[in-house]
Amino acid sequence: MIPAAGREVRLAARPDGAADPSHFELAEAPVREPGEGEILVRNEWLSVDPYMRGQMDDARSAMPTFELGEPMGGSALGTVIASRSEVPEGATVVHLLGWREYATVDAAKARPVDLGLAPAPAHLGVLGFIGLTAYVGLTEIASVRDGDVVFVSGAAGAVGSVAGQIARLLGASRVIGSAGGPVKTAKLLDGFGFDAAIDHREGDLERRLGEAAPDGIDVYFDNVGGDHLRAAIAVLNDHGRVALCGAVSQYDKAEPDPGPDNLIEAVFKRLTLRGFVAIDHYPEVMDEYVRRASGWLREGCLHSEETVVKGIDNAVDAFLGIFAGRNVGKMLVRLD
Amino acid sequence: MIPAAGREVRLAARPDGAADPSHFELAEAPVREPGEGEILVRNEWLSVDPYMRGQMDDARSAMPTFELGEPMGGSALGTVIASRSEVPEGATVVHLLGWREYATVDAAKARPVDLGLAPAPAHLGVLGFIGLTAYVGLTEIASVRDGDVVFVSGAAGAVGSVAGQIARLLGASRVIGSAGGPVKTAKLLDGFGFDAAIDHREGDLERRLGEAAPDGIDVYFDNVGGDHLRAAIAVLNDHGRVALCGAVSQYDKAEPDPGPDNLIEAVFKRLTLRGFVAIDHYPEVMDEYVRRASGWLREGCLHSEETVVKGIDNAVDAFLGIFAGRNVGKMLVRLD
Numbered sequence: 001m002i003p004a005a006g007r008e009v010r011l012a013a014r015p016d017g018a019a020d021p022s023h024f025e026l027a028e029a030p031v032r033e034p035g036e037g038e039i040l041v042r043n044e045w046l047s048v049d050p051y052m053r054g055q056m057d058d059a060r061s062a063m064p065t066f067e068l069g070e071p072m073g074g075s076a077l078g079t080v081i082a083s084r085s086e087v088p089e090g091a092t093v094v095h096l097l098g099w100r101e102y103a104t105v106d107a108a109k110a111r112p113v114d115l116g117l118a119p120a121p122a123h124l125g126v127l128g129f130i131g132l133t134a135y136v137g138l139t140e141i142a143s144v145r146d147g148d149v150v151f152v153s154g155a156a157g158a159v160g161s162v163a164g165q166i167a168r169l170l171g172a173s174r175v176i177g178s179a180g181g182p183v184k185t186a187k188l189l190d191g192f193g194f195d196a197a198i199d200h201r202e203g204d205l206e207r208r209l210g211e212a213a214p215d216g217i218d219v220y221f222d223n224v225g226g227d228h229l230r231a232a233i234a235v236l237n238d239h240g241r242v243a244l245c246g247a248v249s250q251y252d253k254a255e256p257d258p259g260p261d262n263l264i265e266a267v268f269k270r271l272t273l274r275g276f277v278a279i280d281h282y283p284e285v286m287d288e289y290v291r292r293a294s295g296w297l298r299e300g301c302l303h304s305e306e307t308v309v310k311g312i313d314n315a316v317d318a319f320l321g322i323f324a325g326r327n328v329g330k331m332l333v334r335l336d
Numbered sequence: 337m338i339p340a341a342g343r344e345v346r347l348a349a350r351p352d353g354a355a356d357p358s359h360f361e362l363a364e365a366p367v368r369e370p371g372e373g374e375i376l377v378r379n380e381w382l383s384v385d386p387y388m389r390g391q392m393d394d395a396r397s398a399m400p401t402f403e404l405g406e407p408m409g410g411s412a413l414g415t416v417i418a419s420r421s422e423v424p425e426g427a428t429v430v431h432l433l434g435w436r437e438y439a440t441v442d443a444a445k446a447r448p449v450d451l452g453l454a455p456a457p458a459h460l461g462v463l464g465f466i467g468l469t470a471y472v473g474l475t476e477i478a479s480v481r482d483g484d485v486v487f488v489s490g491a492a493g494a495v496g497s498v499a500g501q502i503a504r505l506l507g508a509s510r511v512i513g514s515a516g517g518p519v520k521t522a523k524l525l526d527g528f529g530f531d532a533a534i535d536h537r538e539g540d541l542e543r544r545l546g547e548a549a550p551d552g553i554d555v556y557f558d559n560v561g562g563d564h565l566r567a568a569i570a571v572l573n574d575h576g577r578v579a580l581c582g583a584v585s586q587y588d589k590a591e592p593d594p595g596p597d598n599l600i601e602a603v604f605k606r607l608t609l610r611g612f613v614a615i616d617h618y619p620e621v622m623d624e625y626v627r628r629a630s631g632w633l634r635e636g637c638l639h640s641e642e643t644v645v646k647g648i649d650n651a652v653d654a655f656l657g658i659f660a661g662r663n664v665g666k667m668l669v670r671l672d
Contacts, residue, residue: 261595
């Protein structure tokens with residue numbers, strides 16, 4: 001039974017600085033029947049992610065810019081309710097058409113997922129692009145090796161919480177995370193197995209990081225930019241590697257923070273800083289990652305956590321909440 | 337005939353900010369006869385280099401810190417006048433004992449050079465660590481490929497002038513350089529074969545670089561840091577590579593300039609920034625480099641230029657002149 005219409009969240013205006021609810025619009029749109037090769041998906045989970053803030057601007061971002069008046073994009077998971085492709089009705093798929101109740105999708109661009117491996121939310125998080133981002137950053141980009149000391153910023157967030165755990169699974173001897181506030185830092189130690197946690201709200205990041213890593217750090221997984229990157233450069237050992245994954249501290253600002261003023265140390269220490277976007281490594285690395293991560297999940301050595309907000313009418317709140325630091329782990333919207 | 341004493345330039349005080357003549361002392365020291373395995377060298381040429389400024393500080397640098405009261409170190413070229421090793425008297429060698437008229441050197445740490453390949457000054461420049469730095473930065477670090485657009489800052493300097501030429505020899509389709517003032521930018525075009533030259537004193541570096549590189553740049557060889565690095569990040573193409581070689585704009589300042597505030601673009605564009613120090617690649621790459629560069633010199637497609645100052649009593653002026661931009665090509669001191 002194909003419904004006549006469904007709700008969607010559209011980009012209503014481009015922010016100049018911080019995003020707020022006035023930049024979004026919840027609207028109703030007709031549901032289009034699938035054409036040849038297409039499927040109709042009833043979305044059950046929407047992913048909201050910090051990098052979407054960049055896609056709201058009419059400027060260069062890691063991912064394509066969202067169009068004004070069009071729905072916000074991004075990963076969503078749902079059930080196929082009509083199909084004119086090889087994907088059967090009833091299958092669960094992940095697609096990229098984002099913030100809407102129903103999506104008519106090119107079947108070739110939908111990825112069927114196996115709910116036997118893990119529950120639905122995991123496929124938008126630890127087993128999805130979030131997990132792939134952590135894995136690619138630590139393997140292809142920063143080449144974590146046995147015995148490395150690894151520092152992860154934004155470590156209570158979706159990517160960071162997975163990155164810290166995978167770093168350990170890849171052989172890191174010590175894993176240090178930063179997060180904002182005592183609840184999150186406790187979570188790093190108790191929930192995600194970090195060896196040390198730094199509350200960046202207490203300031204003096206460089207000194208704290210130096211104390212947490214008396215032998216320096218070998219790898220920095222950067223989710224934050226700004227003063228975190230400066231502190232990491234100061235504490236990195238020779239031949240250290242930095243995976244530049246994002247800069248949540250920067251996405252939502254009209255004027256960027258100053259950059260690290262100690263980049264000259266990257267010469268002295270022979271550092272490598274490398275920006276990356278996980279989608280470049282999809283699908284080649286995804287199969288390998290899902291296989292390894294499914295094993296880790298099964299064995300209980302990879303812990304996935306989500307912050308769930310209910311209803312598409314709360315999707316904007318969920319998204320803005322990321323910039324206020326209101327999530328632990330992956331922020332998701334559950335549709336009814 | 338071994339002289340009784342020779343002059344040397346010592347580090348007299350550590351600068352706080354810019355170096356000036358009060359931080360140096362010209363003094364006389366007894367000449368020590370070579371012991372077993374040593375040679376005594378009468379220096380004829382001294383190398384003065386911007387990175388030595390970092391070695392004057394009691395802080396982390398690419399190279400070891402100079403001791404107060406001891407001679408300034410660095411490359412020097414001279415004739416062996418006494419030997420208790422396999423290196424014969426009369427041989428020409430390069431060693432690292434720096435700013436003095438006579439040096440008693442461990443023969444294993446002196447590199448014999450072939451004046452048949454090129455005249456003496458070239459062995460402290462284009463055929464020495466200067467050339468190796470340019471070559472390693474372009475090959476091992478930034479992997480210049482056929483058709484790349486390459487931007488070199490500090491391009492009229494010792495490393496920069498060689499880097500621009502080698503980039504072309506490695507297949508770059510367009511080579512852009514920056515330097516300070518019209519004399520130097522003219523030199524880039526006429527003397528060193530750059531396709532475009534930017535005078536950074538005219539400001540607005542990002543716009544000028546964008547105009548000089550309408551298709552963007554693929555590789556940035558950074559000798560300067562600061563605003564040059566910011567402009568390069570803005571103009572770099574996806575998967576661009578930055579060889580972080582030094583930051584002459586930073587060495588001589590008490591407080592560092594702010595870092596580039598657009599590092600988030602390194603994520604979007606998947607950039608790699610990599611710091612390096614040529615000595616890490618010595619001697620493995622040196623033989624390969626000297627072989628290739630000797631060929632290029634012979635064929636007339638690699639042009640070496642020096643700014644020569646005469647007399648050890650002018651070594652400090654020569655060194656300080658680098659920070660005032662008074663050299664084209666390699667700054668050298670000729671001893672009598």
